[in-house]
Amino acid sequence: MEITLYHYLTVGAILFSLGLYAMISRKNAIMILMGIELILNACNLNFIAFSKYGGLGVDGQLISIFVILLAVAEAAIALAIVLNIYNNFNTANIDEVDSMKD
Amino acid sequence: MPELTTILFYIFAFITVGFAIIVVSTKNVMYSAVSLFMSLFGIAALFLLLRADFLALTQVMVYIGGILVLLIFGIMLTTKITDAEIKTNNLSYIPAAFFTTGIFVILIFVLYTTKWNQKTPIQNEETISQIGKALLSSYVLPFEIASIVLLVALVGAIMFSRKK
Incomplete structure (x- = not known):
């Protein structure tokens, strides 16, 4: 049985759903970040699957490079924000952060 | 006898998905980070199977060498390790599981009913x-x-x- 586009898209869909589940169900801000990373990876996997099977060619890989780059920027900024929240509220749980001022 | 790439695809897909399931299901944040590491490795291997060699290397260097170390730093700095309180709680499992399953079913339905513009891959x-x-x-x-x-x-x- 040969591997087709649909196999990769299925893996991407599963990863996307798991990332979404992590984002919805987790309290810890860092776990939410991990969910976002899973979602971005699912999207990268889809882009590269289309770059091989969908005739997208090298363009798909370039889009993935930019996605990875944005993921890096996002992770750096988000962790800085999480550290700030921890300094102000002494917790990294999103549901306990419920006021704009401390 | 299936082809070697088929076997490799299934191995790496199971690694990726299995560790991703551990990421979202374990209560220990540190276990999640290590599982995310394995899952990202699996995705890098899938990139290699898709003939995206540069992307696989970038994935290993940027995600595993950069983002994951950053995440572990974040875990270390935002949890009190002396309290052994490195665990995280889950909020509303069941609605989240229903919602995500719904999204997943919709995604799979759309994926398998759409006629994708497929071309034979270049070797x-x-x-x-x-x-x-x-x-x-x-x-x-x-x-x-x-x-x-x-x-x-x-x-x-x-x-x-x-x-x-």
């Missing part, structure tokens, strides 16, 4: 030189904007984490 072609040429010709504007984004993110992260 054995290295991509690094093509990516380099494309980055400096037709993608030069996104490339420059990406460098500005990185600079702004760097400055922003420093500004956020600086003591007032």
